[in-house]
Amino acid sequence: MVLSKMVTVSFESKVWELCRKIPKGKLTTYKEIGKALHTKAYRAVGQALKKNKNTHATPCHRVVNSNGSLGGYYGKLNSIRKINLLEKEGIKVEKGRIANFKEKLFSYPC
């Protein structure tokens, strides 16, 4: 078996972990994740979620933009899918925007 491939834990791995930490019915932003990692790589965070192979286990749909917009999720065309999932979690979405977004926003502990 080929192992010892990533001596360095990929940045994405951390992102996924943080993503899983998001409590149900809550939301988080790319920036919050970046902040939790003590980095400004908001874009890299999005990249990580996009590369996420455990989408089935990682609630990447709970991650939205800091401005309250959903963002993309598997292509902006499928953003509706994200909305549906969020609504199921109890998050209200208005025309691609989170209702009471700030109230649902979840920040990572120190």
Place this chain on the structure above:
DNA sequence: CGCTTGACACCGT
């Protein structure tokens, strides 16, 4: 005063 749009800046793959 509040919302929307555009441009530029950051980081990692």
Place this chain on the structure above:
DNA sequence: AACGGTGCCAAGC
């Protein structure tokens, strides 16, 4: 070197 599932700021309406 270029591209993102972004963020923040400024200007316009």
